[in-house]
Amino acid sequence: MQSSQLSLLDHFADHCPHLFLRCLCVWPENFDCILDQISSHLIFHSSSANHQLLVAIQFATFLFHAGHYGNVALPEDVAQWAGVSVGSVINFTNWVMVTILDEHDTFVNIPPHTLEDMERACTFTESWTCLAWRNRVFAADGSSIPLFEKPHIFGESFYDRKSRYSLNYQVYTPMHAKWNTYHS
Numbered sequence: 599m600q601s602s603q604l605s606l607l608d609h610f611a612d613h614c615p616h617l618f619l620r621c622l623c624v625w626p627e628n629f630d631c632i633l634d635q636i637s638s639h640l641i642f643h644s645s646s647a648n649h650q651l652l653v654a655i656q657f658a659t660f661l662f663h664a665g666h667y668g669n670v671a672l673p674e675d676v677a678q679w680a681g682v683s684v685g686s687v688i689n690f691t692n693w694v695m696v697t698i699l700d701e702h703d704t705f706v707n708i709p710p711h712t713l714e715d716m717e718r719a720c721t722f723t724e725s726w727t728c729l730a731w732r733n734r735v736f737a738a739d740g741s742s743i744p745l746f747e748k749p750h751i752f753g754e755s756f757y758d759r760k761s762r763y764s765l766n767y768q769v770y771t772p773m774h775a776k777w778n779t780y781h782s
Contacts, residue, residue, distance in 0.1 A: 602681025623665030633657055635704055636697040660694035667744050742766050
């Protein structure tokens with residue numbers, strides 16, 4: 599038995615945006631902006647007699663799935679939340695990821711290396727790491743990825759300040775090699 603929670607999102611967007619954020623991990627305005635960007639992708643258009651669900655439903659299901667972890671992130675539980683099949687949850691996740699990856703250059707904007715903020719970021723990176731990393735760190739904000747459970751090896755070292763087990767990450771890429779690609 600399934601009962602969709604998707605109908606609550608309209609109410610949350612209009613009257614309780616913090617609840618929308620809790621469900622989908624984005625503000626309603628950001629959801630609409632990204633939805634506008636991805637809706638025209640060919641992956642959401644089918645020539646068969648079986649039409650896909652609205653892109654908004656697919657995107658909301660993907661965000662709920664991607665934004666939760668542990669027992670809530672199981673495809674079965676996401677399917678229950680969205681009122682769709684488990685296969686649909688898996689398809690929506692795959693399709694939305696394809697569209698987001700195809701829109702990479704739209705969603706990711708690397709500022710020019712000549713900006714004062716970029717110089718400060720490079721100086722900061724150099725002071726906390728080494729000279730070789732000065733122009734190579736794309737993101738060093740200490741973002742964390744929550745883990746489902748405590749790792750079996752060195753588990754306590756993954757316990758973070760938010761009282762959960764997580765991994766910190768940063769993206770390493772040679773920034774100076776991409777300037778001409780992104781800002782030509």
